[in-house]
Amino acid sequence: MTIDQVALLPAYAAALTAVTALVTDLLVPGRRGPVLVVTALGSAATAVAAWVVGGQGTRQTFCSPAGCSYAADHTSAVVAVVFALLTLGALAFSVPALRGGTPPGEYCFLLACSLTGGVALGAARDLLTVVIALETLTLPLYALVGLRRRVVASAEAAVTFFVVSVVSTAVTLLGAALLYASTGAVHFGRLASVLADRGALVSPPLVTVGVVLVLIGLGFKVAAVPLHAWAPPTYDGAPLPVAAYLSTASKFGGVVAVLLVTVQALRPWLDVAGPVLAVLAALTMTVGNLVALRQRRMVRLLAWSSVAQAGYILAPLGAFAVAAGRSEAVLRLAVAAAVAYAVFFVFLELAAFGAVIALRGDTDGGEISEYRGAGRRAPWVAGAFTLALAGLAGLPPGLAGLFAKVTIVRALLAGGAAWLAVVVALNAVVGLAYYLRVVAVLFSPGPSDGPATVAPPRPWPLAVGLAAVTLAGLVIGVAPQLVLDAAELAAGR
């Protein structure tokens, strides 16, 4: 078996970044700057490598007669670029935390390791590689979540995250095992062709159970109901930049995995996978939004809102539940819509977390009421926060969010799943209620007496990062076609 090293170049770049970050920390101990710079350059190099390699057309490697396990193509390129950008954002937002005593070498090493998993995930083309890539993406995060030393919440968060993650991986693996037992295949292409001939399958019910288990297990990464309850305590206990990374990169990873598996491997079983995804999506958005209404802590509110957003991301795939939604054209539209929504979402979510970090520095997210008067103290940051929240609510001036909402409703109606479109629409109304509550607090007058709240220092990388993410949000709001094109590139085969 020959291995196409060029196809692996982006993954090498990401892994090398991790090693270099560690080595740099050994060479210049105790200094944050060099480590950060090296990691940032490495992430950027990963993005460039992925774009160059993937842009040349499909390169497959790790091939056996059953199929290839790894493919560098447009899909992997888009996925890797998004992961690299998210890592860059998380790095910029990490500066206050690193000033607060988090060890920079370990921190950057773990972040880059996670990036490696994300890059590999986009190129994975069999069930096992997908699971391994997802674990590589998640494993470093257990440690990162627990990095706030001497904070009980942080340790609790890490344990919660770890336990639920292990359970969900076991569920996914069980599902994959059942599929393998029924078909003798793990490669996507081969699985699809064996599954297509239903008469020849030993036990179709077993396959159904396998399909459902795989999807539910993967739903954990997206924080979809019923495996969503880990997200709020974990986000709240983790250092803020790690929570930002979890709610964007980790969620994006889950979305990519669900899409790869459903569309490439389970294509002939969409009549089973479709209803599962439709129910998951509807439950996820409704539960997330309703519980978010009652949250008093900022990060928990963002966490529950990101659960709800996971529901929106999965929603277009719910169109597969209807026969009309399984045609080739609608399938591509739905997949592109899910990818597009996920991309819109991660930018807006990253901006929201960036604003929280800029307002809070190296502490936790705190109570929502503690943000009173932020509009007066830090008008620019509050403005960026408002823009991000409006986008998450899907309303102008957050045009990016508006177009994201339009994209999924359009895909659902093209697929004939009008009921799910109505559920999405009504959920958007519930969502606005709590996003508005936060915005109203930001701009209500601050405490006049009492200790003068001192704004945390805002190091320049944080300011630049927040400005860049906000600007990116504005640009994709005015020119959403950029995202839609990228999503179509990723969806097309």
Added chain:
Amino acid sequence: MNSGQALLVATLALPAVGAFAAAAVPARLDRAGRIAGTVAAALTFVASLLLLSHGTPGGTGPIRPWHELNQPWVPGLALRFHLGVDGVSYPLVALTALLTLLCCGYTLWKVPEPGRGRLLVALLLVIEVGILGVFEALDLVLFFVFFEIVLLPMYAVIAVWGGEERRRAARKFVLYTLFGSVLLLVGVFVVVSKAGTADLIALTGGAGLPRGAQLFAFTLLALAFAVKSPLWPLHTWLPDAHTEAPTVGSVILAGVLLKMGTYGLLRVGVGVAPEGARWAAPVLGALAVAAIVIGGLVCLAQTELKRLIAYSSVGHMGFVLLGIATLTATGAQAALIGNIAHGVITGLLFFLAGAIKDRAHTGLLPELGGLRETAPALAGLLGYAAIASLGLPGLAGFWGEAFAVVAALRRGWTGLAVVAALGAALAAAYFLRLLRQVTHGPALKPLAQPRLAGAELLSWGPLVVLALVLGLVPAAVLNLSADAVRALAEVVR
């Protein structure tokens, strides 16, 4: 780009630029910011007047725009930047530009608590962009995008500059109207995905949409616009929002924001799904008449000045909706002139109510009285506006209501027409009761500033004159829209 297209763009770009300019000015130059915004509003008004000069519109379609601009924007979402004005939309465009100018000018003289008038002006201009965009959009998706732009700025206007219950009223306003606009989103894409185009010119007349899709789409669209208009029983956000909003906010809300609903129902609802409109017309007509009667009865029981005027809007918009529901050319004409008349007269009434509340520091009718003696000019204007609003022949309010009743009679809805006419008599009853309590009777206490300020005269004058001119020469509006309405009525029949 020819001059007409440049003017279309100017009506949207000028207020947008003005909003940025006003918001960007530092706090110590607040007045300069307000002046910049007012200049932009004035230029927008000039541009809207220049739109009036046009040649013979080409084309044979159901919509023949005087000026048209059609550029691609987001091909992935079937969204084109397609603008145009015709006889149906032009009067509303001009009214919007005029009312925004008057409100900005009024803000130069008086800024409601808590100050920061430049931001209020900026928000008013953003709202103007949204409303003008709705009236000018000839692309269904673009129409929806502009429809959404209005929501958050109006929320901010009410929530920041409003009365004591402002937070609650603002939240109610934004959640209710978002509920309407998400239904609009679903309705729009039901149409777009079935018809394969979002071009309003091509869609008007049904565009071969199957009956089932038309009924579904019309139900969604009619619900969406009924919330905005508002149609009884979906009106409950309106009294709170109008009562709590600052004077300029109430003027814009009642004067033009409600018209987005009636205009949308006529142009999008009836135009795109005529089958659905024919099917639902009796229900719409009955609800409209219910709104007229219930609005009138509720007004009789009101004890607060602004709340009474707000509820009177429910009744007046009932007449407009009754006109649209008849689906005849006469009815559509009645709706159009009723829209304009209501915008002019209710705008004036809210200006006057604001002035009275500012001077007397109360809006409760039992605590007001004797205005005729303490402030004769104010009392005279209030009497004039109230009489115009109750539909005295010779003033603007008469034509829309009379023709709506005539259209209902011709349609064969004799019972509805009789009840609607009785509802008009109710309007006379509650406005005369209002006048008796506020202007007549013993003077309870002296007013802070009995005389009218020059700025007040300047901002109210145009409305006073328009109410008389439209009453004497309704043809000024009717001739503009005659052709456009006839073309629309033909495709609907």
